[in-house]
């Protein structure tokens with residue numbers, strides 16, 4: 001069959017929306033191609049400059065007629081639309097409408113994080129979507145293509161479809177055991193240089209040709225603010241070091257990537273695996289640089305591993321610290337990571353000369369001023385190189401979301417808007433909006449003032465690159481706002 005995979009236009013708060021290669025779509029593409037389908041990857045959000053809709057909303061998208069023309073020319077039997085974010089859903093629906101305008105016979109299927117979380121809502125909201133797929137999409141999408149218009153679709157896991165005016169959902173329960181068995185992402189199916197050279201800088205990397213790498217899928221932890229596992233599955237599944245190294249060979253030798261983002265949800269759940277991957281990179285003599293912008297676990301790091309990571313090209317790590325208060329981190333967020341764990345891991349990385357950044361969440365329910373002060377105090381005491389604080393967002397499907405509904409703080413129809421990426425989403429008796437905005441400023445100011453000598457030393461020794469400064473600059477600018 002001819003299958004077009006479309007990344008829809010989207011909206012973002014500023015002109016600087018991040019742009020990394022779409023691994024999910026590339027994985028689907030290579031899997032379907034392996035099974036004999038003819039695939040087009042079409043990114044309808046790739047524009048040279050976004051259109052300003054208002055002061056805090058920019059539209060990244062090709063014109064409707066270009067989208068329709070591309071679909072018409074490829075003449076697909078099926079169009080798959082990938083949708084990740086709530087604030088992107090209307091644009092994704094619109095693609096389905098445009099496809100049906102080209103020909104009502106084309107079957108439309110939506111997948112990605114958004115349908116995985118919202119399920120039935122997708123088919124209720126948009127009559128132009130015929131099917132939606134929940135979770136990891138390779139096997140379900142392939143089965144759908146093989147069984148279109150037959151009764152067998154009722155056996156396809158993760159599929160949502162209409163039947164007698166009802167929306168049916170076939171529960172998703174199995175996930176690919178060994179993601180290493182999947183063919184590598186189909187980077188050859190589109191012009192990958194548009195992503196490689198997008199200059200999306202994530203924590204100091206990305207100003208050289210950059211690709212992303214996924215060495216495992218999902219995370220077994222259930223932090224109360226995260227819903228990632230509802231798309232990626234409940235269990236952590238990993239690729240063998242040899243399998244990962246084969247992809248690294250390709251990334252370096254064929255695509256000439258100089259920077260790599262390791263995007264795993266829990267890269268270091270098995271430290272022995274990371275060790276063998278690093279040894280493989282060192283043995284091959286590769287000189288590319290990598291980091292972990294999606295955050296790695298504080299646990300499972302020792303001195304030997306940190307040194308190996310450094311030798312293998314790791315230039316910085318983001319740690320999922322989330323809060324400097326043990327109470328907030330463990331009782332409210334359920335991270336099960338002690339202050340001592342953090343101190344020891346940060347120490348190992350510093351010794352190995354790898355700058356460490358803390359991914360942080362401000363404004364979880366129960367975060368009183370006292371807990372917040374405790375948090376800053378601990379963060380200031382750590383030799384971290386940068387902090388990346390966000391406000392808590394109750395993504396649907398998280399314990400945080402359920403808790404806020406139970407306490408009548410948000411309603412069930414709460415939808416993540418674009419403003420929520422920048423401003424506090426909810427308030428509790430412990431803080432109002434202004435208090436949270438102040439806390440964020442206080443954290444950034446307190447942290448960087450106390451860390452100024454360290455930042456300067458790192459800059460002078462070249463450990464913190466000038467590109468990492470773009471993030472520090474953003475933090476400093478926020479303070480002035």
Ligand code: B12
Nearest residue numbers: 017018020021022023024080081082111112133136137228
């Ligand atoms: C890489 C990544 C990014 C990249 C871009 C991703 C891209 N190009 O696609 C960057 C760094 C740019 C990014 C940015 C953001 N991200 Co992000 N990102 C991720 C991350 C870490 C990995 C995504 C990935 O590659 N997964 C691996 C592949 C294999 O899985 P997949 O993409 O889900 O695809 C599978 C299925 O979804 C399905 N599928 C996907 N498409 C389709 C289509 C069809 C037709 C079918 C059938 C199936 C299907 O099949 C695929 C293969 O199995 C996820 C976490 C996660 N694990 O999902 C967060 C995540 C998606 N991001 C998230 C967020 C919030 C953001 C930001 C909004 C953050 C911010 N505050 O600004 C920004 C916004 C985007 C922007 N443009 O600026 C959230 C979304 C939460 C939600 N529920 O809505 C996630 C889940 C992280 C989290 N735990 O909260 N992100």
